[in-house]
Amino acid sequence: MTNRETDSTDRTTVTPPLSCNAMTCDYFRMAPHLWPTMLARLCQLGADVVCVSVPWAWHQPEEKWVDLTGITHPQRDLIGFIQLCARMQLSVHLSLELLPEAGLIAWGIPMWLLQQFPESQAVLPNREPEVFPLPSLEHPTYTEHVLRWLQTLSDPLLELQSATEPITAVHLAALPDRDYNAHNARVLWPIWLRQHYDGIGHLNAAWGTNYETFNAIMLHEHSLSPTPSAKNLPQEEVKDFFAWVDTRWFNRRAEWLSKRGWQIPVVGPTAPIDSLSTSPHVAQIAEDLPTLAVGVAWAETAPVASDGQPSPTFWTVKAKSWAGSLAESDEKVFAVVREQNSRVRLPAPAGKTVILRLLLNGRLLPIKHRLSRGKLVFDYQLVDASGFTDMYLVHPESAPLTNQLTTYLQRLLSVREAALDYTSRLCQDLASALVGSSSDGGNSPPPGSDTLPKTAQAELLEAERSLENARLAVLKATASLGEIERRLSPVIPGSLYHAGTWMDLSVLTPNQRSLLAELADDFLSYAAQMREARDTAAVHYVQSMEPDNYAAVWEVLGAPVEPIRTSTLGWIAKLRIELNSGGLPPVVWTVHNLLEQILRGLTNL
Numbered sequence: 001m002t003n004r005e006t007d008s009t010d011r012t013t014v015t016p017p018l019s020c021n022a023m024t025c026d027y028f029r030m031a032p033h034l035w036p037t038m039l040a041r042l043c044q045l046g047a048d049v050v051c052v053s054v055p056w057a058w059h060q061p062e063e064k065w066v067d068l069t070g071i072t073h074p075q076r077d078l079i080g081f082i083q084l085c086a087r088m089q090l091s092v093h094l095s096l097e098l099l100p101e102a103g104l105i106a107w108g109i110p111m112w113l114l115q116q117f118p119e120s121q122a123v124l125p126n127r128e129p130e131v132f133p134l135p136s137l138e139h140p141t142y143t144e145h146v147l148r149w150l151q152t153l154s155d156p157l158l159e160l161q162s163a164t165e166p167i168t169a170v171h172l173a174a175l176p177d178r179d180y181n182a183h184n185a186r187v188l189w190p191i192w193l194r195q196h197y198d199g200i201g202h203l204n205a206a207w208g209t210n211y212e213t214f215n216a217i218m219l220h221e222h223s224l225s226p227t228p229s230a231k232n233l234p235q236e237e238v239k240d241f242f243a244w245v246d247t248r249w250f251n252r253r254a255e256w257l258s259k260r261g262w263q264i265p266v267v268g269p270t271a272p273i274d275s276l277s278t279s280p281h282v283a284q285i286a287e288d289l290p291t292l293a294v295g296v297a298w299a300e301t302a303p304v305a306s307d308g309q310p311s312p313t314f315w316t317v318k319a320k321s322w323a324g325s326l327a328e329s330d331e332k333v334f335a336v337v338r339e340q341n342s343r344v345r346l347p348a349p350a351g352k353t354v355i356l357r358l359l360l361n362g363r364l365l366p367i368k369h370r371l372s373r374g375k376l377v378f379d380y381q382l383v384d385a386s387g388f389t390d391m392y393l394v395h396p397e398s399a400p401l402t403n404q405l406t407t408y409l410q411r412l413l414s415v416r417e418a419a420l421d422y423t424s425r426l427c428q429d430l431a432s433a434l435v436g437s438s439s440d441g442g443n444s445p446p447p448g449s450d451t452l453p454k455t456a457q458a459e460l461l462e463a464e465r466s467l468e469n470a471r472l473a474v475l476k477a478t479a480s481l482g483e484i485e486r487r488l489s490p491v492i493p494g495s496l497y498h499a500g501t502w503m504d505l506s507v508l509t510p511n512q513r514s515l516l517a518e519l520a521d522d523f524l525s526y527a528a529q530m531r532e533a534r535d536t537a538a539v540h541y542v543q544s545m546e547p548d549n550y551a552a553v554w555e556v557l558g559a560p561v562e563p564i565r566t567s568t569l570g571w572i573a574k575l576r577i578e579l580n581s582g583g584l585p586p587v588v589w590t591v592h593n594l595l596e597q598i599l600r601g602l603t604n605l
Contacts, residue, residue, distance in 0.1 A: 021321060022049035022093065022279040026102070027081040028058050029285045029298060030306070032074045033422060033601040035081055037308035039088055040415040042282045043408065044360065044390055045303060045314070046321030049168075050085050051279045053095045054078060055108035056149055058292050063112055066152050079156055086166035088414040089407060093169045096153070097146060097253070098134075100173050103288070103298050106132045117141045123180040136181035137174065137249045138188060147256060158261045170266045172253055174246045178238075184245060185219040192241045193217065207234055284311065308604070310360065310388060315339040322391075334394035335405060338380045345375040346394060354395045356547055357381070360388040362412040364551045367392065395547060406545045413550065415604075416557045417534055423601035424530035427523040427564075430594045434520040507585055515578075516591065519571055523598075526567070529560040565602045571595055 023042045027035060042050060059076055060066045070077030085092050099108040106114060114121055114133045120142040121133045135142045161167035193214045197203040203217075204210055211217050219241075222234040246269075254266040281299035286306040288298045303314040315338075322337045336344055348371055355367040355378055365386060369378035382389050395401070401409075508516070537556045575592045578584040 021047045022051050023047040023282045024051040024053070024279050025282050026053060026285070026298075027078065028055060028075050028292070029288060030075070030283065031600070032070070032077060032080070033419070033597070033604060034283075034308055035084055036415040036418040036422070037604050038283050038304065039084065039090065040362075040412060041304045041308065041310070041314075041360075043088070043090070043411045045282065045318050047282075048089075049091045049093055049279075051093045051095065052078075052082070052085075053099045053102045053108070054153065055099060055102065055104055055292060056097070056146075057104070057106065057108050057110040058289075059153075060110055060149060061112075061291070063110075063116075066149070068153070068156060079160075082157070082160055082166055084418055086160065087418060088411045090166065090411070091168045092160075092166045093171060094157075094167060095171045095173065096150065098137075098173045098175070100176065103294050104292055105294055107134060108292075109135050113142070113145055117145075119182070121181070122175060123182075124175070124177045125180065134175060136179050136183060138245060139181055139183045150253075150257070151260065154257070154260050154262065161262060161264050168264055170257065170262065170264060172250060172266065172268055174249065174269045178242050179245070180220050186215070188245060188248075189217070189219045189241060190214040192244055193237075196237070280317075283308075315382065334392075336380065336392040336394065338382065341382050342380045343377065344380050344392070345372075345377050348374055348376045349394075349396045349399075352397045354397060354547070356393045356395060357386075358390040358393060359386060360390045362390075362416055362554055363387070364393075364547060364554070393547070401546060409545055409550050413537070413553055413557070416554065417537065419601060419604035420530050420534050420557055423564075423598060423604075424527045424534070426594070426598045426601055427527035427530070430591070430598065431520040431524040431527065433594075434516050434591070507587065512584055512588075515584075516588070519591070522567060522571070526560070526564045529564070533557055533560050561602055565599065568595055568599050568602065572599065 023045065025035075025038055025042055030038060039050065059068055059078065065072075067073070067076045068078045070080060082092055095102075097109075102108060105111065111132075114135060118133075120136055120139040122136040124134070135146075137143075157167060159165070193203065197206070197214075200211055200214060203214070219238065222238045250268040254268075257266055281302045283304045284300055284302045284306050285298035288295055301313065303311055303317045305311050319337050319339045322335070334346060336346075338344075353369070353376060355369045355376075357365040357367050359365065363386075367378055369376055371377070376394065378392070380389070380392060393405070533556055537553045572592060572595050575584065575588060575595065579586070579588060579592065
């Protein structure tokens with residue numbers, strides 16, 4: 001990177017854009033430990049609205065159960081993701097039902113529904129046989145099931161929707177083409193014709209036809225050609241009919257949502273809110289879910305890589321979205337954003353000035369500067385040994401931070417706090433699992449499963465045990481354990497998250513149990529340390545969010561991280577040695593996997 005000299009006339013003095021700048025973040029495509037980082041990147045790119053697609057097929061892969069809290073898979077925790085958005089003061093726009101822009105099989109509609117009730121499938125013109133089916137939105141069977149799904153979805157989400165809560169809008173997308181399903185053709189089409197003509201005689205006079213009844217008029221006979229003639233009245237009527245079907249469908253859905261307590265705007269495919277269906281994706285997905293997505297990868301040109309690191313386009317997107325200036329009274333607080341290393345020259349404010357470098361991880365560093373010919377001069381470093389730069393803050397000591405910058409810094413602290421909470425829970429779950437398994441013979445159900453029906457609880461427990469047995473058989477048959485885990489996790493990832501709560505450790509010797517009891521004690525202590533750091537930081541939140549106070553909170557939240565990371569690495573090494581030498585049975589690979597998950601959580605701190 002080369003230096004170039006610029007002054008304050010270029011796009012470097014900016015204000016955080018807090019006026020409905022939206023980006024899409026697909027929670028279901030990424031592990032929960034990445035959620036705080038991805039939402040932080042979304043904020044750093046200038047967005048304050050998160051567009052969230054909710055795939056019905058992901059949360060209800062079988063007719064008999066629905067998971068919205070991550071019981072069966074951590075990436076199904078929709079409620080947790082929305083609560084995280086609320087914690088970061090981000091608005092949420094939900095896209096429900098059809099998700100045509102999400103790259104999903106059947107646009108996110110469950111395949112079991114379309115296969116079990118083929119009569120509810122849309123009949124679209126010129127569709128190739130191998131293209132996945134789509135629903136006929138007004139078919140009674142489909143409507144019955146989708147309303148049942150929306151009711152299940154509404155129950156926990158209603159309390160999270162209002163002008164002051166995270167969910168501020170709902171988006172519904174229609175089919176992009178004409179649907180000649182029998183329900184449309186034989187039921188709705190005659191209804192529409194009767195509403196537009198006093199009788200069949202009036203229709204025949206207008207169309208120049210001799211039909212005996214409205215039911216005799218076949219919809220497909222008047223299908224629209226690619227360029228319908230303006231004088232072809234039947235084709236124009238068909239066009240108007242399909243517009244009526246779309247409007248009828250949307251109005252019925254919106255009315256249903258309203259009656260169930262949804263008070264926020266419900267917008268359709270033609271609404272002038274493009275942020276709901278076409279907003280850019282924040283993150284690349286290197287390996288998409290094979291049971292849900294059409295492609296192998298997703299959003300490959302997004303500004304954030306799949307591990308949360310900025311891609312080459314990150315800086316261009318950020319600089320464009322942060323164009324502007326921010327002034328309060330007679331003094332200015334500048335937030336400087338650049339796409340490359342450069343020398344910055346700004347008008348020198350009156351009084352003493354502090355320049356701070358804000359890193360992408362949220363850390364604040366003081367920066368040296370000088371005055372030259374009435375200009376404030378400093379070198380902008382995009383990246384160095386300290387890390388990537390988020391922005392530089394030029395802060396006159398006598399000027400308070402603006403509300404926009406205060407909100408921005410609070411969001412960054414919320415990211416760190418959320419990552420601390422997530423990792424603390426993992427430590428607590430691991431320790432509790434080890435203690436519980438050694439005392440009850442491994443019969444405890446997965447956490448949260450008490451919210452499922454008893455039959456579903458039993459099926460879930462049995463399924464997870466079967467998956468673990470299958471996993472152990474694979475692990476025994478190959479020396480490439482890490483690679484197998486990585487490749488199997490998209491297919492059967494749920495067992496990794498909760499397996500420790502019920503795994504049977506009764507096969508362990510006293511010495512082996514003693515080793516795991518020591519591990520459990522360590523991680524119980526780590527969970528307590530992280531909770532204490534969170535509670536201590538919360539005290540600072542009630543004080544002013546000035547740079548010194550922000551830096552203090554950031555340090556408090558990160559204080560326990562490095563010792564815990566070092567210890568976790570040590571435990572992973574110890575377990576690998578024991579497992580590969582036969583000192584521990586293969587069932588303990590599950591403990592190892594949970595330790596790796598904790599380590600990934602620590603990387604966000």
